[in-house]
Amino acid sequence: MRARIKTYAVLARRVFSDGIWQQRKWSIPVVGLSIWGLVAQFSALGVAAHYVGRVQSGATLVPGVQGLDALSPVGIGLSVFMILGLLASGALAEFLAKVLSVKVRRGYAEYCIRRVLRALERAYDVSQVKKLDFGNRNDADRLLYRSIKGYATTNGRVVYVFLGAVLPGLMLSVGGVILFALDPVVTMALTVVGAVSVKFQGQTSMKAAKINEVWERSEAGAAKAYRNAVKARGSRSATEGDSRSTYSDPLKSPEVVRNLNSRDDRLKVIAESSLISGITLIAAVTVLFVSLAYRVGGGTVEWGMVILYFLVLQRTFSGLKGLMAAITNINRFYSQVSRYYKIVDTLEGQQSLQP
Template identity: 25%
Template sequence: MIQIYNNFKARLEKFSGTFVRYVAIIKLITTDSIWRFKKESFVILTTSFLGVFFQIWTIGLAIYYARVLEKGENIRLFSHMFQIRTSISFLVVCGIGVLLSLLISAWLIYFSRTRSLALRRRYEEFCARRVLSLFGSSSMIWSPSGRSFSDSNIIFRLARIDSKNIGRVMWMLLDTIIPGVTLLAAIGVLFYSNAPLTFLMLVLFGISSIFQYKISVMGAKNSTLREKYARGASTEYQRIILRQKGISIPLPENESWFGKKVFMSGHIKRFFDAQLGRLKAIENSQLVSNILFAATMFVILLTLGSSIILRGEGWGNLIVYLVALRFGLVNMKQISKKVTGINRFYPQIKRYFQFVENTTTPPAINGDRVNDYCITTSTNTIDGSLASFKISKGCKVGLISSVELNRYTLAFIIDCLLGHSRRAVNNALSSIWFMTSRYEHIQGTFRESLGLPGNYEWQDLCKEVEEIETGLLDKLTAQLPNNLDEQVPPDKWNTIDKDLKYSIALLNALRSNKQWVVIEENALRSFSDNVLKFFMSRLSDRITMIISYSNVANLERYREDVITVMSKSEVIGMGSVKWFMENQQKIKDIVGKVPVKEAKRGVVDIDSDDEFEDEDI
């Protein structure tokens, strides 16, 4: 008995936790979408409500006409008396009223639906813009659980696919509000007509909601599984194509592996199973709704019908109850379908808002800014390594890394160096400037790309470049427009000499007030000794970190104060350039010769684009 109680309690707690998280996500997206565009949402909901109202008005008018026709009463309308059973004029008036009501209803619903689609597109664009904006302006980029840092595939999915799904969910939420209001109104009418019977109906609704909940959970689970197996399924398809490319025996003579080993096992089968389960969630929800409808009609006919037969009256109440019940059940069926559809996108919604909430730049620390940092080694695997090293303004750190520097990995690298102090990590990330060998500029004017003030002129840039080295000035005037407010096409920017490009980039670093300047070493190789000396001298009031990978031939050229070796997610050794050279082979054996770069998109995910049509939802 105690075991049964504990199992029930555990299941109840699990259900409660899941329900709370689900409600929190729905509340979050409702606030972020409908409440953000509350004026547009109000117009959409108002016109949708009026459209439904005119439909109900039309049904009410038809019922009223039928009742009056049954009684054979006379009606006065605009000082005219009509005999209902014989008046063609009144029939025409009623017909025109029904026609106008339905036409107005059709236009209002059309207006509401088209505005809803426009708002969905607007919100989807907003979500995609927010992903790209946060990614481009933040130093801490969210990464999924189990990953050290994010990559372009994740950002693409968030901006392209998850943003589209978020827009769909907002559209589905809007499409659920009016049916919800209609359902509440129908329940009110049902309680007014027959409270005990309506209470019994609610009990049936409650029982069906348990099954609807389980269906929704399975839909979300299959959605997660579908994403999990999509990449593997794509890879298997590629392997099938490559294998067939080299097989000389025609497939009909060599078909056993094709049918049994390819589509009956592995990621392809799991992918299709998950996709089927996700699609079936809607149909399962519809099945439960239809069973509920059948059970409800049976109970009503059995209870109200027998009461009417015994009393010989009450047929009018039965009609009213059935009409109200019809509205209630139809709208409940629609709500169940929408809720199940929304829940299928729960993993994507959760991932999107995790990115939004956790992709940030730590706020700048003004009053209590960290000026001295300390790098510590995690292990003592290399002889002669320093246990710790303090760095401050003017210090040059050489980092041997197996992780390529970019916006994804910046926070990861800083955390590996300073992770023992969260305050130090946040302070460094709030005041950091970095440059990779693939230094890009924004697609705007030259002034905007360099972040130059309005009073800064072309002659000022020429003076700065000439101060670096005379030869760079000739390249500047020959390769770039002499108007800072002119746009520089990406193709032209990519063709200018590397030493000029990186010099212009480092001038940006000098103009900034950033405490940390992080540079890829291979970007500095194009500099002459004079250019390198110029920038190293100007950066003497910053903490400069130069990141190298497998090529360490130029280490001594930058006069580093310390060489730090990072493997995976920890610092495994520190020391002088001499120490590094003496232990270079051992370090290579530990770190590896090839840097761990951002994964290339070798295959296209099956679900990399639009996997669901709106009719499925």
């Protein structure tokens, strides 16, 4: 487990330096827009909490400004305008960040394609590519084609997922700090719940990587079984016994069964991740409700603070869920990304990344 995590860390650093930083013309604005989207969301919650507090206390909306009552038309209108303005600007920032992330994805995929082609121009012997151990018969031309057609596109997708994880990661970090400031005791209890969830989510992510490796290794055998079935069906000289051979029904081929099962498992592991997130939310809400309801009944906490805590917790949990989903997605494509780097490193004569 520790060795695999270390390998993942090496891959993550390489994706960052070779992908995100290489496309920094667009990736830096993506991070900036993601930060502003986060600031706008939590600022809107802050304005709402400030307004509720002023209504409860009967004080003016802005301290020191007489006549600006919180329940006056001007006070209500000003508060609504600020909240809606912040939420709208945050939503716009998130939209622009996703649009620019698409540019990063496209730009890095094109860079990966050109990198293979440039390496081929300098490589005198591509036969070394055939020696790469990917668990099936390796043909240099086929692997080079896949590195351009498939792996390069996957690299762009992984970079897109990396950038998409920026906002959930920030939301989780900032939300955790705010929750701790609002109520350290409850937040510590929720942290324990979150730590258990992260452990199971990590196991799910590792499982996703293994499933994807099985799918990759069964692709060639499944394709061969399908081709043989078509040839057997199309052959005029095939006897009745031949038509009932294993090639006539590719669904009985072990490689096809393994390939189809792994495809199903790739979708199931995403559902497992969502299930873990759902169970975590149930546990978190239960802990929060029991703790805060008891303290509200004792008069030590106001309902306004409870509502604010719930709102911040919802955004924090969304960040945790989004971050875990991103990690699971990245693990699904780990084998393709590592293979691309190994092919490129082989052509360029660099130290390669173990798949």
